[in-house]
Amino acid sequence: MTTSPSREERQRAADCLQHLERWAEILTQQYNRISHVVVDPQDVAMDSSAKNDSILYVFAFRNLLRVAKLTRERFPSVKQHVRAFERSFPDAGKLRNVLEHFDEYEQERGEYQSRAKDGNATRNSILNWVIGWRTSLTDPGVKGIEVGDGYRRYRLDIDTSYRSAQRMVTSLTEFLEGILFR
Secondary structure, eight states, X not given: OOOOOOHHHHHHHHHHHHXXXXXXXXXXXXXHHHTTOOOBTTBOOOOHXXXXXXXXXXXXXXXXXXXXXXXXXXXXXXXXXXXXXXXXXXXXXXXXXXXXXXXXXXXXXXXXXXXXXXXXXXOOOGGGSEEEEEEOSSOTXXXXXXXXXXXXXXXXXXXXXXXXXXXXXXXXXXXXXXXXXX
């Protein structure tokens, strides 16, 4: 016989579900704005609207990862599922950090900025970092957002990340609703 969740446990589940729904909706909105962009493998530049929406997609995806992590911390039984999702997209946090902390990169203090042998950051303005599309060398239909400075590149495949996020959202929603309506 299973016990009913406590009031506190239900509140934690409701909070996680609310964040999950919000960021899933934002991610879907941004995905719909950028998924139609035609990629020219010879030209990684993108128009400013697509670039802006791509940056917001990265933020939404990263925040969805954060909601998953919060849910994992509050409900350890989803640990394996969430960790697998997090490990599938190791560049998501790095992409978000580079875009969010542009000011640190301008001051040569960016966490992922290339370092010279003496440990000092190389002069490489965030404005020189490429924010654009890349296609897979083996499958030109695969699109990804890429940020890089010539030394390091961080990438997030659009379609793969979105499909994986949708599966995670469905799974966590079912889990959290199970707590709320048990």
